[in-house]
Amino acid sequence: MSEKNRSLNGVITPQRKNEFFKSVLGFIRKNWVGFALIAAMFAVIFILEQILPSSSMLFVVLKKGAIYALVAVSMNLLNGFTGLFSLGQAGFMLIGSYTYAIFTIPLEARDAVYQYFNGGIIKFTVPVPVALIMAGLAAAIFAYLIGLPVLRLKSDYLAIATLGFAEIIRAVFQWDKLGPVTNGSNLLKRFPSFSSTLYPFFVSGICITIIVLLINSSYGRAFKAIRDDEIAAEAMGINLAKHKQLSFTISSFFAGVGGALLAMYQTTVQAAAFKSSMTYEILLIVVIGGIGSVTGSILSSFLFIASSEWWLRFLDDETYIGSFRVPLLASGFRKVVFSIVIMIVVLFYRQGIMGTKEISVDAILRFFRKLFGKESREEAA
Amino acid sequence: MLRITDLKVNYGGIEAVKGISFTVPEKSIVTLIGANGAGKSTTLRTIAGLVKPRSGKIEFMGEDITGKGPEDIVARKITLVPEGRKIFPDLTVLENLKIGAYLRKDDITDDLNYVFDLFPRLKERSWQLGGTLSGGEQQMLAVGRALMSRPKLMMMDEPSLGLAPLVVRNIFEIINEINKQGVTILLIEQNANMALKVADMGYVLETGRITLSGTGAELLENEGVKAAYLGT
Numbered sequence: 227m228s229e230k231n232r233s234l235n236g237v238i239t240p241q242r243k244n245e246f247f248k249s250v251l252g253f254i255r256k257n258w259v260g261f262a263l264i265a266a267m268f269a270v271i272f273i274l275e276q277i278l279p280s281s282s283m284l285f286v287v288l289k290k291g292a293i294y295a296l297v298a299v300s301m302n303l304l305n306g307f308t309g310l311f312s313l314g315q316a317g318f319m320l321i322g323s324y325t326y327a328i329f330t331i332p333l334e335a336r337d338a339v340y341q342y343f344n345g346g347i348i349k350f351t352v353p354v355p356v357a358l359i360m361a362g363l364a365a366a367i368f369a370y371l372i373g374l375p376v377l378r379l380k381s382d383y384l385a386i387a388t389l390g391f392a393e394i395i396r397a398v399f400q401w402d403k404l405g406p407v408t409n410g411s412n413l414l415k416r417f418p419s420f421s422s423t424l425y426p427f428f429v430s431g432i433c434i435t436i437i438v439l440l441i442n443s444s445y446g447r448a449f450k451a452i453r454d455d456e457i458a459a460e461a462m463g464i465n466l467a468k469h470k471q472l473s474f475t476i477s478s479f480f481a482g483v484g485g486a487l488l489a490m491y492q493t494t495v496q497a498a499a500f501k502s503s504m505t506y507e508i509l510l511i512v513v514i515g516g517i518g519s520v521t522g523s524i525l526s527s528f529l530f531i532a533s534s535e536w537w538l539r540f541l542d543d544e545t546y547i548g549s550f551r552v553p554l555l556a557s558g559f560r561k562v563v564f565s566i567v568i569m570i571v572v573l574f575y576r577q578g579i580m581g582t583k584e585i586s587v588d589a590i591l592r593f594f595r596k597l598f599g600k601e602s603r604e605e606a607a
Numbered sequence: 608m609l610r611i612t613d614l615k616v617n618y619g620g621i622e623a624v625k626g627i628s629f630t631v632p633e634k635s636i637v638t639l640i641g642a643n644g645a646g647k648s649t650t651l652r653t654i655a656g657l658v659k660p661r662s663g664k665i666e667f668m669g670e671d672i673t674g675k676g677p678e679d680i681v682a683r684k685i686t687l688v689p690e691g692r693k694i695f696p697d698l699t700v701l702e703n704l705k706i707g708a709y710l711r712k713d714d715i716t717d718d719l720n721y722v723f724d725l726f727p728r729l730k731e732r733s734w735q736l737g738g739t740l741s742g743g744e745q746q747m748l749a750v751g752r753a754l755m756s757r758p759k760l761m762m763m764d765e766p767s768l769g770l771a772p773l774v775v776r777n778i779f780e781i782i783n784e785i786n787k788q789g790v791t792i793l794l795i796e797q798n799a800n801m802a803l804k805v806a807d808m809g810y811v812l813e814t815g816r817i818t819l820s821g822t823g824a825e826l827l828e829n830e831g832v833k834a835a836y837l838g839t
Contacts, residue, residue, distance in 0.1 A: 447705060447709075450697065450702070454698060455695055461657060463681030
């Protein structure tokens with residue numbers, strides 16, 4: 227590389243060499259290292275699926291983790307990047323999952339699913355990808371309408387209003403009079419779902435990529451400016467109402483898609499499950515990962531799901547060592563441990579795992595370059 | 608260039624500006640001086656569109672801009688350097704500057720270079736977060752950010768606030784420099800001495816009214832101004 231540089235320019239200035247290096251690195255990063263890593267990840271998952279039994283906890287964690295990662299990143303877009311403290315995520319997921327389920331239950335299964343409502347009133351289905359997008363759109367439309375009045379509120383008031391909205395949605399979807407559409411408080415089931423772990427990874431991956439592109443665009447910069455200082459942002463000509471509305475709507479779109487994926491994962495959907503505790507779980511993931519870090523949210527999402535579904539399960543089981551019963555371990559103790567974890571995080575690690583930093587291929591490459599650079603200097607000496 | 612006629616503004620329930628009129632000629636430096644609560648900041652915030660006036664008229668380049676939103680005002684090339692700098696602490700210096708050009712759709716490379724020439728410090732620190740800069744550097748960033756919108760009129764709210772005397776002098780030199788390149792400047796200051804020295808025209812604001820006006824040099828010599836604001 228430096229040979230070529232020398233022959234072209236005669237003399238290499240450190241500056242030019244640095245810039246050249248940077249552009250090459252940028253090219254590599256953008257064009258194949260990232261893709262190679264993603265391809266490798268998919269390949270590993272594919273191989274694992276061939277060799278491990280499909281009932282392995284690993285797949286539960288990977289599937290649910292990927293879905294929660296999407297919802298956590300969408301919440302982070304709002305809370306971490308735009309500074310809007312919203313607690314409506316479960317409500318938007320509910321809208322997404324119901325929209326998906328309602329429009330994909332096969333016609334022949336409708337009579338059985340809507341057994342109390344004469345097979346429901348919707349008599350058509352749409353393909354799964356279309357339904358996923360519809361799920362996002364439905365959540366986004368609701369978010370837009372709710373945003374009109376609610377986004378005038380700030381901080382805690384916004385949190386209370388959005389939380390209230392999510393609870394109202396949950397109640398409305400269980401309302402008997404809406405039964406022909408929502409099946410009232412009964413389960414929705416028999417809609418198409420996925421069996422491979424690659425599916426949620428693929429959909430979440432696309433969605434998170436779109437969110438990251440948005441955050442890195444000039445819109446993302448405007449969101450961060452609003453988060454940092456509303457008055458200064460306004461004085462720079464950023465339309466506060468418009469940008470807040472945009473961030474809220476987009477965040478809800480992806481929460482809706484996340485909800486649809488969750489429906490596919492669970493294979494059944496019931497409005498009663500979308501409690502505010504689901505929002506808190508996602509909030510916990512965002513806080514642990516670092517408010518304002520996309521990769522932090524993704525990382526902590528897998529950690530959280532792995533802990534709650536797998537590693538910390540033993541906390542809920544009564545355990546005996548010989549005839550000695552280990553104290554405290556009983557059903558529900560896991561939740562207590564999580565509550566303590568969130569208190570510790572809030573008190574001592576307010577930055578979370580990542581703070582506002584990101585893990586990037588670039589950073590990893592820089593690390594290796596440093597290592598490599600050092601080695602080559604030693605060789606020269 | 609900018610003509611304010613009988614402007615009245617209510618702010619926080621009280622009448623902060625009680626009918627002021629003044630003009631800012633093109634390519635000049637005009638300063639409003641006055642004590643705390645005289646209505647200086649409110650006047651600037653009203654021109655910037657952040658506060659709606661109760662009555663009166665604001666004209667810019669012959670166009671009525673009274674009551675327009677901040678987006679429209681910035682698009683008309685009027686920009687505000689807010690009081691207390693208000694840079695974005697969690698954005699990098701470069702991002703802060705780019706936000707300054709948010710409404711522009713054209714290429715901003717030249718303007719970035721211009722700002723970096725004006726403030727070499729900012730170039731050195733372009734990857735640092737705004738919040739990690741010193742007070743003087745933050746003021747430079749606030750001015751640089753405002754310049755990124757390529758303003759015709761730059762309004763500055765107390766640029767010397769909380770800065771060391773040497774840094775203040777530096778900032779005023781920069782103000783002069785920017786003015787020489789054709790940007791009209793409306794400056795409000797409590798540091799009346801500094802402000803009047805650079806200003807072509809000055810207005811003294813007292814409890815929402817203009818009580819005195821004149822060229823910078825005239826006001827510097829005025830006994831009333833000396834006693835009240837210059838402390839000599």
